[in-house]
Amino acid sequence: MTEPNKNAVENTTATPSDFIRDIVTQHVAEKRYPLIHTRFPPEPNGYLHIGHAKSICLNFGIAREFGGVCNLRMDDTNPTKEDIEYVESIQEDVNWLISGWANDRLGLKPKGKTPEVTNTNGSPDFILPATTNNDQPASNSEPFYASDYFNQLFEYAVALIRKGKAFVCDLTPDETDEYRRHAKESPFRNRSVEESLDLFARMKAGEFPDGTRTLRAKIDVASPNIWLRDPLIYRIRHAEHHHTGAQWCIYPMYDFAHCLSDYIESITHSICTLEFEVHRPLYDWILESLGLSRLLPKQYEFARLSLGYTVMSKRKLMQLVNEGLVTGWDDPRRPTICGIRRRGVTPEALRNFAYNIGITKYNGLTDVAVLEHAIREDLNKRALRRLVVLRPIKVVITNLDAGRTEELDAVNNPEDENAGKRKIPFSRELYIERDDFAEVPPPKYFRLRPGGEVRLKYAFIIKCDEVVKDAAGKITELRCTADFESKSGGANAGRKVKGTIHWVSATHSVEAEVRLYDRLFTVPEPDAEGDFKRHINPHSLEVVAARCEPSLKEADPRMRYQFERLAYFALDKESMPGKLVFNRTITLKDNWAKEAPRS
Ligand code: ATP
Numbered sequence: 023m024t025e026p027n028k029n030a031v032e033n034t035t036a037t038p039s040d041f042i043r044d045i046v047t048q049h050v051a052e053k054r055y056p057l058i059h060t061r062f063p064p065e066p067n068g069y070l071h072i073g074h075a076k077s078i079c080l081n082f083g084i085a086r087e088f089g090g091v092c093n094l095r096m097d098d099t100n101p102t103k104e105d106i107e108y109v110e111s112i113q114e115d116v117n118w119l120i121s122g123w124a125n126d127r128l129g130l131k132p133k134g135k136t137p138e139v140t141n142t143n144g145s146p147d148f149i150l151p152a153t154t155n156n157d158q159p160a161s162n163s164e165p166f167y168a169s170d171y172f173n174q175l176f177e178y179a180v181a182l183i184r185k186g187k188a189f190v191c192d193l194t195p196d197e198t199d200e201y202r203r204h205a206k207e208s209p210f211r212n213r214s215v216e217e218s219l220d221l222f223a224r225m226k227a228g229e230f231p232d233g234t235r236t237l238r239a240k241i242d243v244a245s246p247n248i249w250l251r252d253p254l255i256y257r258i259r260h261a262e263h264h265h266t267g268a269q270w271c272i273y274p275m276y277d278f279a280h281c282l283s284d285y286i287e288s289i290t291h292s293i294c295t296l297e298f299e300v301h302r303p304l305y306d307w308i309l310e311s312l313g314l315s316r317l318l319p320k321q322y323e324f325a326r327l328s329l330g331y332t333v334m335s336k337r338k339l340m341q342l343v344n345e346g347l348v349t350g351w352d353d354p355r356r357p358t359i360c361g362i363r364r365r366g367v368t369p370e371a372l373r374n375f376a377y378n379i380g381i382t383k384y385n386g387l388t389d390v391a392v393l394e395h396a397i398r399e400d401l402n403k404r405a406l407r408r409l410v411v412l413r414p415i416k417v418v419i420t421n422l423d424a425g426r427t428e429e430l431d432a433v434n435n436p437e438d439e440n441a442g443k444r445k446i447p448f449s450r451e452l453y454i455e456r457d458d459f460a461e462v463p464p465p466k467y468f469r470l471r472p473g474g475e476v477r478l479k480y481a482f483i484i485k486c487d488e489v490v491k492d493a494a495g496k497i498t499e500l501r502c503t504a505d506f507e508s509k510s511g512g513a514n515a516g517r518k519v520k521g522t523i524h525w526v527s528a529t530h531s532v533e534a535e536v537r538l539y540d541r542l543f544t545v546p547e548p549d550a551e552g553d554f555k556r557h558i559n560p561h562s563l564e565v566v567a568a569r570c571e572p573s574l575k576e577a578d579p580r581m582r583y584q585f586e587r588l589a590y591f592a593l594d595k596e597s598m599p600g601k602l603v604f605n606r607t608i609t610l611k612d613n614w615a616k617e618a619p620r621s
């Protein structure tokens with residue numbers, strides 16, 4: 023059995039360059055940090071999608087290029103929306119995407135242990151020693167959790183109150199919004215430090231119901247930046263948390279937890295998408311207000327990925343699942359990382375895509391053709407070529423005895439010498455593609471026709487002598503003669519015919535369910551006009567019963583295949599011994615290039 027093609031297929035052009043890497047390069051030159059330390063901080067409230075892949079490739083890419091570490095951290099401060107199911111899927115998706123590339127740059131912690139956060143100098147100045155995947159077996163490690171720092175975050179909040187930079191506020195959530203919108207001071211803003219400390223301790227102790235009190239930073243109620251208008255930093259939520267259980271009934275807000283988790287983990291470059299640009303002054307304010315002793319992390323923003331013919335919002339992805347319009351999170355038509363993986367895309371292709379699109383500060387729509395190009399380029403180099411007939415029609419070779427089999431040589435991959443050769447059987451009864459025969463051929467049709475000739479790939483030229491039909495007029499078989507001297511090495515090897523088609527031996531072939539996937543939406547921006555579900559492509563999945571050359575009996579889920587003249591395929595997870603199921607990863611060419619209306 024051929025091993026997966028190891029020398030495929032990473033874009034090895036020099037490391038990418040963009041404004042964030044320029045900044046990191048500068049910092050490395052200045053020796054500003056002992057270690058470049060990034061993080062990827064998903065909230066475990068859904069499955070990762072290709073937008074997250076861009077962020078993963080950026081954060082892990084930087085760690086890899088600059089000899090640093092990238093932490094995988096669950097940004098899990100909102101107990102009601104989060105779930106362990108998502109934690110697990112996120113870890114699996116990240117591991118898959120960086121496999122063979124930056125695994126040794128992955129910051130994880132020992133499984134089941136709360137990391138040891140040390141207090142360096144008496145004041146709340148916590149540090150978590152850097153660990154990477156190298157330090158423990160992968161099976162025994164897990165991501166960091168912001169919720170592991172709830173104790174430290176609480177102490178930081180207390181420190182802010184002591185400094186007169188935070189206060190407990192008794193306004194309701196609606197009132198708080200209202201006051202902030204109108205740049206109005208809370209009547210509780212000037213309550214004493216002692217009173218706030220007491221109330222905050224009692225919030226933690228569970229004395230007050232949800233929504234009755236919050237802890238707010240005391241910054242500037244009149245700031246033009248609404249995020250600085252005394253933002254909430256803690257709220258009461260009597261809710262179980264997937265990681266900390268019933269331990270807490272107050273939870274920190276994203277803005278408070280994020281910068282401090284970065285600090286605790288000694289993150290140097292905290293990279294996020296542009297919508298957080300307006301939060302950056304708050305990120306800096308919190309860290310600076312605490313008078314911390316170590317170097318502070320800095321936030322940098324880049325444009326998020328929006329991809330044509332796709333919806334990416336978690337809410338809409340969820341809606342498609344709930345309404346049964348797709349089969350699940352890992353439906354191969356979806357932009358989720360697990361869907362893309364199931365479809366047969368390799369991590370290398372996805373990483374090349376992420377590198378190709380680059381990192382900028384301008385939001386825009388990325389053409390899905392860019393993704394498809396990266397996938398084709400990758401699969402062209404690694405895919406084993408195989409003969410498969412999707413919609414079979416029978417061909418009988420009348421000048422070959424039944425029971426006789428010719429074993430023919432076929433190369434596995436013209437792009438990769440090491441992939442070797444295999445034998446394919448040729449016998450009296452074959453299948454060819456229904457589309458490769460036309461009784462009344464259109465102009466410039468070079469495939470098989472009554473009285474015409476065509477070459478069978480890796481085999482002989484055949485001539486169609488007779489078209490056999492049933493009583494209803496449906497073609498049941500094509501009776502043909504083969505020129506056995508027309509194979510390479512034969513006396514008529516030089517004989518030219520215009521068309522070459524694929525085929526399989528009927529008796530030797532194996533059946534497979536083949537799932538032909540296409541884009542899920544018919545328009546580039548399904549979100550732009552009205553209900554996105556109106557634009558679902560009714561032809562996004564077609565299932566056919568195909569006939570495959572016998573070597574595919576041993577198809578391997580790690581391998582990728584090109585069914586010659588058709589498309590690239592990979593085994594689906596539902597495939598079993600005796601029941602092959604293949605997913606079409608992508609067609610050989612871009613059928614959408616002309617954007618022709620589909621019938
Ligand atoms: P939501 O805020 O709706 O829960 P999210 O897409 O922001 O969803 P997070 O889990 O918070 O999801 O994202 C984790 C990281 O991935 C963040 O740093 C975020 O900036 C980044 N990210 C999310 N979506 C994209 C995208 N489309 N392109 C690039 N990066 C993204």
Ligand code: MG
Pocket residue numbers: 065
């Ligand atoms: Mg988010």
